[in-house]
Amino acid sequence: MDxxxxxxxxxxxxxxxxxxxxxxxxxxxIAYLLPFLIPFxxxxxWPVWRGAWMSLHVWxxxxxxxxxxxxxxxxIFTDSDFYLYLWHSFYFVILNVPSVIIxxxxxxxxxxxKIWFRTAIRSVFFLPYVLSVSVVSFIWLRxxxxxxxxxxxxxxxxxxxxxxxxxxxxxxxxxxxxxxTDWWTVGFVMVLFLAGLQEIPTDHYEAAKIDGAGAWKQxxxxxxxxxxxxxxxxxxYQVIAGLKLFGxxxxxxxxxxxxxxxxxIRYIYVTGFKKDMFGLASAQSIVFCxxxxxxxxxxxxxxDSKD
Amino acid sequence: xxxxxxxxxxxxxxxxxxxxLIWMLLVSLKPDxxxxxxxxxxxxxxxxxxxxxxxxxxSSQILRxxxxxxxxxxxxxxxxxxxxxxxAFTFSKMPFKSKGLFYVLIASGLLIPTEAILIxxxxxxxxxxxxxxxxxxxxxxxxxxxxxxxLKQFMDGVPKDYIEAAQIDGCPSSGLWWRICLPLTKSALVxxxxxxxxxxxxxxxxxxxxxxxxxxxxxxxxxPTFLSNNxxxxxxxxxxxAIAAIPTIIVFIVxxxxxxxxxxxxxxxx
Numbered sequence: 399m400d401x402x403x404x405x406x407x408x409x410x411x412x413x414x415x416x417x418x419x420x421x422x423x424x425x426x427x428i429a430y431l432l433p434f435l436i437p438f439x440x441x442x443x444w445p446v447w448r449g450a451w452m453s454l455h456v457w458x459x460x461x462x463x464x465x466x467x468x469x470x471x472x473x474i475f476t477d478s479d480f481y482l483y484l485w486h487s488f489y490f491v492i493l494n495v496p497s498v499i500i501x502x503x504x505x506x507x508x509x510x511x512k513i514w515f516r517t518a519i520r521s522v523f524f525l526p527y528v529l530s531v532s533v534v535s536f537i538w539l540r541x542x543x544x545x546x547x548x549x550x551x552x553x554x555x556x557x558x559x560x561x562x563x564x565x566x567x568x569x570x571x572x573x574x575x576x577x578x579t580d581w582w583t584v585g586f587v588m589v590l591f592l593a594g595l596q597e598i599p600t601d602h603y604e605a606a607k608i609d610g611a612g613a614w615k616q617x618x619x620x621x622x623x624x625x626x627x628x629x630x631x632x633x634x635y636q637v638i639a640g641l642k643l644f645g646x647x648x649x650x651x652x653x654x655x656x657x658x659x660x661x662x663i664r665y666i667y668v669t670g671f672k673k674d675m676f677g678l679a680s681a682q683s684i685v686f687c688x689x690x691x692x693x694x695x696x697x698x699x700x701x702d703s704k705d
Numbered sequence: 706x707x708x709x710x711x712x713x714x715x716x717x718x719x720x721x722x723x724x725x726l727i728w729m730l731l732v733s734l735k736p737d738x739x740x741x742x743x744x745x746x747x748x749x750x751x752x753x754x755x756x757x758x759x760x761x762x763x764s765s766q767i768l769r770x771x772x773x774x775x776x777x778x779x780x781x782x783x784x785x786x787x788x789x790x791x792x793a794f795t796f797s798k799m800p801f802k803s804k805g806l807f808y809v810l811i812a813s814g815l816l817i818p819t820e821a822i823l824i825x826x827x828x829x830x831x832x833x834x835x836x837x838x839x840x841x842x843x844x845x846x847x848x849x850x851x852x853x854x855x856l857k858q859f860m861d862g863v864p865k866d867y868i869e870a871a872q873i874d875g876c877p878s879s880g881l882w883w884r885i886c887l888p889l890t891k892s893a894l895v896x897x898x899x900x901x902x903x904x905x906x907x908x909x910x911x912x913x914x915x916x917x918x919x920x921x922x923x924x925x926x927x928x929p930t931f932l933s934n935n936x937x938x939x940x941x942x943x944x945x946x947a948i949a950a951i952p953t954i955i956v957f958i959v960x961x962x963x964x965x966x967x968x969x970x971x972x973x974x975x
Contacts, residue, residue: 420802426878427801434788434811434853440833441845442814445825452825459831505718512708513715521961522719525726528957528964529950530907530925536946537725540732540939546740548728581725586968593969642820645909649929663820663910670824671914680824687821694816 449680457677470681479657480682483665484689490661491640493576499632501580502587503625507617509588510595520592524585531582531645538578539565539650565651568658575646575659583639587632594628595621630701637697641690662686726950733757733944740939757944766919767948770927775952777839777923778905781846782898789852790860790894794882796853797860798868814850819911830915841915842923846905852897855970859893860886896967899960903968906953924949 453470456463474480509520526534541549542564550562564574602620611619622629644663647653653660653668660668666686670679731741734753741747761767795801796808819826826845827836835841863886871881887894912926919927931937931945957964 423799424801424803427795427799428803428807430795430799430878430882431792431807431811434792434847435807437788437844437847438811438814438850441826441829442817442822442848445822445829446817448829449822449825452828508711508715508718511711514712515716515719519715519719520965521958522722524961524965525954525957526722527968528903528907528953530928530953531909532925532928533946533950536928536942537729540943541725541728546742546939548742551742581722589965589969638818642818644820648913649932666820666823667910667914670827676824676828683821683824687817690818690821691816 449683452677453681453684455677456675457680458674459676463677466677470678471685473678474681474685479660479665480685482657483660483662486658486660487641487643487662489572490575490643491637493572494579494640495633495636497576498580498584498587498636499629502584502632503591505584505588506591506595507621509592520588523588526582527585529582532649534578534582535646535649538574538581542574542578542650566655568655571651571655571659575643575650578650579643579646583636587636590628590632591625594625598624630697634694634697634701637693638690641693726954729943729946729950732940733947735940737938737940757938757940758948761941761944761948765927765931765945766922767924767927767945769920770922770924771948771952773839773921774906774923774925777842777846778902781843781905782901784843785847785849785852785901786894786898788847789850789897790856790887790890791882792853793856793860794886797857798863798881798886799878811850811853814848815854819845823910823914826911827914836915837917837921839916839921842905842908842912845911846901846908849901849904852901855897856890856893859890863889893970895963896970899964899967903964 452462454467455465455470505523509516509523513519541547544550544561544563544566547564549564553562562570564570598620602624603616606616606620642663643661644667647659647661647664648667651659653664662682663686666679666682669675669682728741731747734755734757735741736752736754736756739746739752792811796804830836830841830845835844867885867889868881871885876884907925908923909925912923913929916922916926919930922930928945928949931942937945
């Protein structure tokens with residue numbers, strides 16, 4: 399109470415010093431943001447701006463060569479490789495997102511039951527997520543080895559006929575990459591679903607039981623709607639992560655066989671760092687970035703209209 | 706009956722999940738050229754030895770990479786936590802006019818992933834003469850705004866009375882941050898910190914591009930160089946993978962409760 403009185407007195411009497419005080423508070427707040435803002439400006443804002451500028455030029459690792467306007471963009475849209483690699487990135491999303499989400503949901507439902515060694519089993523499912531992409535890719539590269547890999551050994555043992563060249567067969571390579579990615583990231587999906595499951599009030603289930611709803615009905619009418627928020631976040635996150643695929647491809651297949659597993663990011667990487675065409679690669683990055691933003695906006699619109 | 710089936714499924718799935726790691730360990734412990742292929746190989750333990758580990762450690766800089774990964778991870782995490790929590794505190798507890806503007810500016814950092822600014826980021830780093838320097842990995846690692854957004858939510862939960870009481874006692878705003886808000890959001894800081902560390906430890910693409918010499922590499926970017934190295938046998942490559950994986954696995958086992966919580970929190974709110 400006392401404070402309020404003095405404050406209003408101050409506004410009446412000392413208008414000028416108060417303005418200065420507000421200015422000082424403003425400066426102080428900004429000063430507190432600066433430690434974060436400085437690296438943020440240098441290593442995020444500036445590169446975003448710089449990338450747009452570079453995309454209008456012929457540019458190499460030595461520096462700018464000449465201004466070419468939108469020629470780089472024209473080159474991208476007339477390059478059939480661009481559409482192919484874009485399709486590859488989306489193809490991976492189509493394979494990976496449903497598989498990792500369904501598998502993650504099943505594992506979460508399983509762990510949510512009263513099973514033996516619940517914590518230990520949950521940890522086992524989550525463990526691959528903390529490994530780095532190179533370790534994961536190294537292990538699966540060898541597991542999928544067509545001659546000495548244990549996966550083919552197992553298939554042979556149970557009597558599956560034929561040779562599987564997982565990483566050198568155009569059709570199988572994407573499945574191999576999807577399987578290893580699922581193994582790597584499904585634990586993350588599971589943990590988020592588990593957190594979501596715990597938010598569903600138990601009395602909903604009890605009420606459903608009294609109404610005589612079976613397990614399937616309960617899942618369909620209570621569990622799934624209860625998880626819708628987590629589901630949206632998951633799909634959103636996994637689609638973006640899928641579009642950014644690079645490490646697994648770079649290590650396991652090198653974009654091959656041929657260029658059948660080349661993705662958008664690898665396209666940018668090869669153009670920029672292997673062919674030394676920074677300008678063109680910047681333009682590719684911007685196109686890629688706009689596509690991702692478009693997908694993000696689309697997802698927001700779609701999930702919003704459902705509510 | 707039904708419970709029994711679920712239990713068996715869970716255990717079998719867990720075995721399936723851990724099988725790649727067991728296989729990696731087993732192959733890494735077999736002598737050069739010996740594979741784990743048939744069932745008999747799986748249960749032969751007489752020939753296990755540590756020779757591959759010795760060879761990998763002496764013929765490459767893998768221990769150095771492990772050290773670099775740890776160091777970079779720790780520096781990135783500590784600095785990020787300090788800067789992010791200070792910014793989160795400013796947004797949550799300090800009234801200022803341009804708050805909205807700065808908040809939107811910082812949140813825009815979530816829009817564009819590093820993958821989309823690789824080329825200009827490389828150019829910037831080149832100009833700053835930081836290529837092949839561990840700061841080339843650390844500094845861009847400090848720009849992730851997710852920590853600010855998460856920590857702000859927790860700072861919002863710090864009661865106003867505490868802040869006002871401290872202000873009346875003459876506590877400066879830096880003290881409000883350091884002595885009141887930080888201790889009260891400790892568990893959130895731990896979770897966000899773990900999230901940052903995992904992110905840094907597993908960062909692949911940018912270190913892969915920005916580090917060129919063997920001695921400055923980090924584990925995730927250094928391992929793939931073994932692939933182009935023809936002297937490395939399958940067993941040695943698996944030993945190298947195991948060296949990279951084992952510290953992570955141990956840390957995970959020790960901190961698993963925090964890690965799972967931290968990831969769930971960052972994932973759901975982020």
